[in-house]
Amino acid sequence: MKKLKFYASISFLAWAYMHQGNVAAQVKSKQKTSFQVSAPWSPDYDVRSDIAMVYGINDDGGKFEERVKGYRDKGYEVQFMTGIAWGQYKDYFLGEWDGKNHLDEGQMMRNGETIWHGKNVPYIVPTATFLTYMKTHVKRAIDAGVTAIYLEEPEFWARAGYSQTFKDEWQKYYGFPWMAQHESPEATYLSSKLKYQLYFNALKEVFSYVKTYSESKGKRVKCFVPTHSLINYSSWQIVSPEASLANLEGMDGYIAQVWTGTSREPIYYNGVEKERVFENAFLEYGSMVSMTAPTGRKIYFLTDPIEDRSRSWDDYKVNYEATFTAELLYPMVDNYEVMPWPNRIYRGKFPVEGMKERQPISPAYATQMQVMVNSLNQMPLSKNTLNGSHGIGVLLSNSMMFQRFPTHQGYDDPQLSNFYGMAIPLLKQGIPVETVHVENLANKNTLKDIKVLIMSYANMKPLSADFHLELAKWVKNGGVLLYYGRDNDPFQNVKEWWNSNGNTFKAPSEHLFGLLNVPQSESGGIYEVGKGKVYLVRKDPKELILKANGDEDFMVNVKRAYENDAKAGKFIVKNNFVLERGPFVIAAVLDESQSKEPLILNGTFIDLFDPALPVLNTKTIQPNTQAYLFDVNKTENKNKPQVLAAAARITDEVSTKKSYQFLAKSPSKTNNIMRILLAGKPTKITASTGGKNLSLTQNNWDEKSKTLLLGFENFSEGVNVNISW
Template sequence: MASLCSACKTSPPKAEEKPAEKTAFQTGAYWIPEIDVRSDIAIVYGANDHEDMSFANRVASWRERGYQTQFMTGMAWGDYKDFYLGEWDGKNHSDIAQVEKDGTEIMHGEGSPYVVPDSTFIAYVKSAIVKKVIDAGISTIYLEEPEFWARAGYSEHFKKAWEKYYGFPWRPQDASVENTYLSNKLKYHMFYQAINEVSTYAKEYGKSKGMDVKVFIPTHSLINYSCWEIVSPEASLASLPGIDGYIAQVWTGTSRTPNYFNGQKAERVFENAFLEYGCMISMTEPTNRKVFLLTDPIEDGVRDWADYKRNYEATFTAKIIYPMVNNYEVMPWPERIYTRPYKLTNSDSAVLIPRFYSTQMQVMVNALNQLPVSENKVDGSHGIGVLMANSLMFQKFPVHNDYEDPLFSNFFGQVMPLVKRGVPVQIVHLENLGYEQSLKDIKILTLSYSNMKPLDKKYHEQLAQWVKDGGTLVYCGTDSDPYQKVQEWWNTGSNHYATPSLHLFELLGIQPNGKTSEFSVGKGEVVVLKTDPKEFVMDKGGDREYIQTISKLYADAYSQPISFKNHFYLQRGMFDIVSVMTESTNDQAFTIDGPVIDLFDPELPVLDHKSVAPGSQAFLVNLERVADKQKPQVLAAAARVTDEEISSDSYSFIVKSPLNTTNSMRILLPKKPANVKLTDAKGEEIQSEDFSWDSTSKTCYLKFENNPDGIKVDLQW
C-alpha cells in the first residue's frame, strides 16, 4: 500500500459544493494510485476508523485527489461491532441476527450478521453513523441493501416485532401459507420503517447544520430479490419524502441467475440484466427520483478473467441500452478489481487484472462520461408492459400445498418470450400506478396473480379506469396458488372475493369462462388466459398462445404487425449499442456499417463494418455521427481527459487513470500530427508504446502507461 497522503493529517472538511454527479464508484479503501478511477464521485464505504486510517482521513484522502465524497453503509449488515458487542450503549446486541428455523444465524461475513432492524438498531444507525458522516461534511448518504431473508423469521427480536405489529403471538412461518405471508409482510414493513426513520433523521439533522442532505438506496432489483428469496421495501421507498433515488445494483452475479425459456434452464445474462435495469428505472421514472445504474467488471463469485469480461460486456450493454438514464456507478470496490489476483482461464494460476481487460474496462468506464441522455429508443415494438409488485417477494419460501414457481418462472413467463423476440418490454410497478408517467406509453399490459398479490384495492380501480380509457389488459393465471386464500383486503370486512382477480374482474364488468376469454370494456379490451405464465417458459413451445395473443392485440392497437427479431439496437449520440441474442427468431449476425471504433477492443480499431454474432454485444463510436468533425477531440480513451486546449495547429490535454494500467486512445484530428509529445506530472518526457495514423477516419491511435497524477499529451500538425 502507498504511504498516507498529506490530506490524512487534516481536520474533517466542511460540506463541499457539488458539481455534476454523473459517474461514481464505491470503496472501503483510502486513496492509493492503483485505484484512482477518475469518476466524479468517490463513495466512501463504512464510517468506522480503520487500523491504519480514521474515517475522516479516508474521506480526506479522496477529497485531496479532486473527488466529490459521499458515503455508503449497509442497512441490513455492516462492520458494526461496537453495536453488536455493546460498546455503543453498554448492552450486548449479538442476538440481533436474522435466524432460520433450525436456529442458524444468517451472516454476511464473519462477525457481521444480517440484522433484524428493530428500534435499537435504527437508533444506532442514526446516532453512530449518519450523524458522524454529516458532521464530517458529507451531504449524500447511501443506505445499502435493506434485506430480510425469506427463510429467516425465528429470532426473539422478530417474534417481539411480530406481536407488536399484529397484536397476537408470533407464529412460525413454515406452519402455514398465512404465516408465511404475514412473516414476509412484516419483514417488508420493518425495513420500510427503518429506511423512513433513518432518511427522515438524516434530512432533519442535515438541515440543522445548514446542509441539504440527500439519501439514496442501493438495492438489487425486485426481480433478483424475488429470485434469491429476499424481502425488501423496493418500489415503496420511491414515494418516501426522505428518499432521493436509488443505485440499481445489477451485475453478473445477479444477472447470471438461471431461468427457464422454451423448456430449457440456462443463464441468460444480457436478457436478465435488461429486465433488471428496466425494473429499477420503472421504480424511479414515474416518481422523478434519480437512479444510478451499476455494473461490475468482476463479481462476488470466484470465476476467471474470461468469464468476468464476457459477462461484463453483456451487463454493461444492457445498462447503456436505456437512453433515458446517464448516471452510473462505474464499479464497486476498485481495490478488489485492480489489486486482487484472480485465476486465468484453464489454469490454477492467479494474476492481477490482465492489461488488455483493464484497458478495455477503462475505455468503457470513461465512455460513460460522454454518454448523453437520448430521446432515441432501442429498436423494436414499444408499448407493451408487464406488471410487478413488491408482494412478489412474499411467496417464495417455503413451498406450500405443492404449488411451485421454479426459478421465478411465473414472472419470466410473461417477459422472456417477448425479450427473446427482440421486444423491449417495459416493467410497470403496481405501487406506481397512481403516477401518470407509469402507463403513459403503454397500450398493452400483462398481469398475473400467480406469484404476487395486490396489497391495495386502489390498484384495481386504477387498472380498470386505464382499460376503460382505451388500454388493453392481458390477465394470465389459474389463480390456484395457495396465497390466493390468505387473509387480505379482498376477503375480509365487506369483501368476500375468493381471489383478488375477481375483484378486478367485477370492476371491469367481466366474467371470464373457458381457457381464453376476450372482452370489450369501455374503449379498451381485456383478454384472460387461464394459464399460469410459468407454463409459457417451462414447456418447450409453451408460449405459442401467449405470443399469438400479444401479436394480435399489438396489431389491433397500433395498426401494424409486431416486430420480432433477434437483437436490440440503439443509436445514442455518436455511439452504437447492440446485443444479439441466441434462442431467438434466427441465428443471423447483426451488422453495423462503419466507419466505427470498437470500444470492446482495447486496441480501438477503426472498422469499415462491425458484425455482431448471436450471444454477443458491441459498443461502438460511429464516426459518421461525431459532432463537429472539424474539432480536434478524444473519441475514446482508457483514461479521463481534462484541461483540453485547442489552437489552429495543436491540441493538448491531460489524461489520468489508475497506476499500473495502460492507456489506449483514439483522437480525431484535422491532419496527421507532425509532433507527439507526452509529459508526466514532473515535467519529464515519456515514450508512447504505440502510435499510428488512420487517414480514412483522420484519427490517430496512442498507447502509453497511465498515471493518476496525469500525462500531458501535446499534438501538433
C-alpha cells in the same frame, strides 16, 4: 491557472468563451459517475469518476475521516455508503457500543441458526436500538463533510423470521402473537409484509435524521438506497421495501445494483434452465427504471467488471460486456456507478483458464474496462428508442417477494418462472418489453405509453384495491390487458382486502374482473371492455417457459392484442436490439431467437469493446454477443480536436488551429489507449508526467477517419499530452 500556463497571452474570458462547451460538460457531469470504495485512496485504483462513495465508518481499519480527506484531496466529491441490514458493526453486536451484546438481533432461520454476512456480522432485524446506533454513523459522515448518504441493501431473508427479536416486532406491529411462517400461506404473507415494513421504517427514520441533522448544519445532504432489483430480490428470496421507497419523503434516489452476480441467476426458457445474463440484466435495469421513472427520483446504474463469486477473468469479461450493454439500452438514464471496490478489481487475483495460480487483471482487460467506464462520462441522455415494437409491459408488484419461501401445498414457482414466463418469450424475439410497477399505477405517467399490459396474480398479490381502479380505467380508455393465471396458488386465500371487511372474493382477480364486467370463466376468453379488451387465459405464466414451445399461443395472443386490438403498429420479431445515443451505438444479438443470423452494422466505428480501439467499417455481431461502438461520423463539432475514446479521464483541454493539449488521468500501472480526432496528421506529439517525457506505445494515424491512435503508460497524477500538426 494550470490550464493557462501554455497560453499566457490568452485572457481567461477569451479562453472560457472558446471552450465553453467543454466547461459546461464538466459542470454538467459533476455528479454523473461514481464508485464505492472502502480502501484509502491509492494511485493504483484512482478511477477518476466524479464521486467517491467512501464505504463504512469502521471498514478497512476505520480512520474514516482520513479516508474521506484522502479522496477529497484528489478532487473527488465524497459521499458515504454503508449497509442498513449488515456491516462492520461489531462494536454494536459485541457490546462495545452500549455494553450490551446484540447478536440476538440477527435474522434467524427455523433451525435456530443466524444468517451471517461475515464473522460477527449478522443480517439484522432493524430494532430501535440499532437505528439509534446507525444514526451515529451517518452523523459522523455528515460531520466529515459528505454530500450524500447511501444506505444499501435493506434485506430481510425470506427464510428468516424465527428470532425472539422478530417475534417481538411482530407483536408490536400486528397486535397478536407471532405465527411461524412455514405453517401456512397466511403466516408467510404476514411475515413478509412485516419484514418489508421494518426496513421501510428503518430507512424512513434514518433518512429523516440525516435531513434534520444536516440542515441544522446549514447543508442538505441527499439520501439514496443502493438496492438490487425487485426481480432479483424475488428470485433470491429476499424481502426489501423496493418500490415503496420511491415515494418516501427525504429519499432522493437509488443505485440499481445489477451486475453479473445477479444477472447470471439461471432462468427457464423453452424448457431449458440456464444463465441468460444479457436478458436478465435488461429486465433488471428495466424494473428499476419503471420503479423510479414516474416519481422523478434520480437513479444510478451499477455494473461490475468482476463479481463477488470467484470465476475466471474470461467469464467476468464476457458477462461484464453483457450487463454493460444492457444498462446502456436505457437512454433515459445517464448516471452510473462505474464499479464497486476498485481495489479488488485492480489488486485482486482470480482464475485464468489453463493456469494453476490466480492472476491479476490483464493489461488488456484493464485497458478495455477503463475505456468503457470513461465513456460513461460522455454518455448522453437520448430520446431515441430501441428498435422494435414498443408499448408492451409486464406488471410487477413488491408482493412478488412475499410468496417465494417456503412453498405451500405443493405449489412451486421455479426460478421465478411466473414472472419470466411473461417477459422472456417477448425479449427473446426482440421485443423491448417493459416492466410496470403496480405501486405506481396512480401516477399518470406509468401507463401513458403502454398499449398491451400482461399480468398474473400467480406470483404476486395486489396490496390495495385502488390498483384495480386504475387498471380498469386504463382498459376502458383503450388499453389491452392480458391476464394469465389459474388463480389456484395457496396465497390467493390469505386474509387480505379482497376477502375481508365485507369483500368475499375468492381471488383478487375476481375484484378486477368485476370492475371490468368480465365473466369468471374457467376456460378464459377475450372480452371487449369499453374501448379496450381483456384476454383471460387460464394458464400460469410459468407454464409458458417450463416446457419446450410452451409460449406459442402466448406469442400469438400478444401479437393479436398489439396489432388488432391496441392498433399499436406492427408486431416486429427479430433477434437484436440496437440503440444510438449521440455518437454511441449499442447493440445486442440474441440467441434462442427467431433467427441465428448475425447483425451487420456499417459505418466508421471505433470498437469500444476492443482494447486496441480499432477503426472498423463493418461490425458483425454474432448471436449471444454484444457490441459497443463510437460512430465517428456522428461526432459533434467535427472540426474541433477531441478525444473520442480513451482509457483515461480527459480534462484541461486547450486547442488552437495547429495544436491540441489535454491532461489524461487513470490508475497508475495501467496502459492508456485513445482515439483522437484531429484536423490533420500530427507532426509532433509529447506525453509527459512530472516533467518526464513518456515513450509512446502507439502512434498511428488513420487518414480515413482523421483519428490518431495514441498509447502510453497511465499515471494517476496525470499525463500532459501535446499534439501539433
